[in-house]
Amino acid sequence: LGSVSVSSFMDLPPRPELFDFHGISMTHCFTDNWENIQNFQAKQDDILIATYPKAGTTWVSYMLDLLYFGQTFPERQISTSIYQTVPFLEINVPFMDSGVVLANKLDTSPRLIKTHFPVQFVPKSFWEQNCRVVYVARNAKDNVVSFFHFDRMNKVVFGSWYDHVNGWWKKKQTHSKVHYMFYEDLIEDAGQELDKLCHFLDMSPSVETKTWILDRAQFHNMKNNTMVNHSVVPVMDFEISHFMRKGKVGDWKNHFTVAQNEMFDEDYKMKMTDSTLQFRTEI
Numbered sequence: 001l002g003s004v005s006v007s008s009f010m011d012l013p014p015r016p017e018l019f020d021f022h023g024i025s026m027t028h029c030f031t032d033n034w035e036n037i038q039n040f041q042a043k044q045d046d047i048l049i050a051t052y053p054k055a056g057t058t059w060v061s062y063m064l065d066l067l068y069f070g071q072t073f074p075e076r077q078i079s080t081s082i083y084q085t086v087p088f089l090e091i092n093v094p095f096m097d098s099g100v101v102l103a104n105k106l107d108t109s110p111r112l113i114k115t116h117f118p119v120q121f122v123p124k125s126f127w128e129q130n131c132r133v134v135y136v137a138r139n140a141k142d143n144v145v146s147f148f149h150f151d152r153m154n155k156v157v158f159g160s161w162y163d164h165v166n167g168w169w170k171k172k173q174t175h176s177k178v179h180y181m182f183y184e185d186l187i188e189d190a191g192q193e194l195d196k197l198c199h200f201l202d203m204s205p206s207v208e209t210k211t212w213i214l215d216r217a218q219f220h221n222m223k224n225n226t227m228v229n230h231s232v233v234p235v236m237d238f239e240i241s242h243f244m245r246k247g248k249v250g251d252w253k254n255h256f257t258v259a260q261n262e263m264f265d266e267d268y269k270m271k272m273t274d275s276t277l278q279f280r281t282e283i
């Protein structure tokens, strides 16, 4: 990735078309490598970071990377981008190694692997190996705003937010190794969320280490860190929008009109009738 210059924007293919893939709207970048993805061999200690796009994937991925490797491989933090340290399993685009290739190249233990797949698309070896999964969810209003801005510079789709957050929520009820987190909780008290994460992972880092992780993973520090701020990705035009854009709860209020908000609430209520999931749209 690092070798691709921004000037190669001009050579990039047009934005991919959406199509129905097993009932989910997808683009070919995430389905072309389907067989290799489905045959991916997970290892017992792999950690899968699963999210609907724009819910806090990079934030939690980076926290996990710092937690496991921040102290032991400090050079990794300054020389290796998050695409390599936490490969995006289903990605398959011409200008870089596929997510499967990158994940298979990882020689760390554990391997940290990112996916945006709805739960039913996850390769079965992750369940067979009883891997830990960290799922991050974000309230629909802020998620859609973040998605909207990202979509102005790139395209990423993984079907309905409703199906995604509820599908993974259901999985959590039957699979003890799914840790379900909320973006809003992270914003409110990242320290507490890190403690819960450590408990789930059976880790007990020192107070100093946790303070260090929390500092490195603050929004403004990540925004200025080229290894995690996605500035090396040639398909993202930061003149249009930034990847580390605002990092807030409640930005939807700057985007939704009163009428849109009412319509949204009505539709939300209908779609979430059967769900026990509770989100906060402000804190």
Ligand code: PPS
Residues within 6 Å of the ligand: 051, 052, 053, 054, 055, 056, 057, 058, 059, 142, 145, 146, 147, 149, 217, 218, 219, 220, 222, 243, 244, 245, 246, 247, 248, 251
């Ligand atoms: S992606 O493309 O799906 O992997 O994007 P993802 O990382 O899931 O989500 C990007 C949004 O997360 C915000 N973000 C953060 N917020 C607060 N603190 C920290 N440290 C942080 N890191 C990433 C990022 O700014 C995007 O949200 P918006 O609302 O667009 O700012």
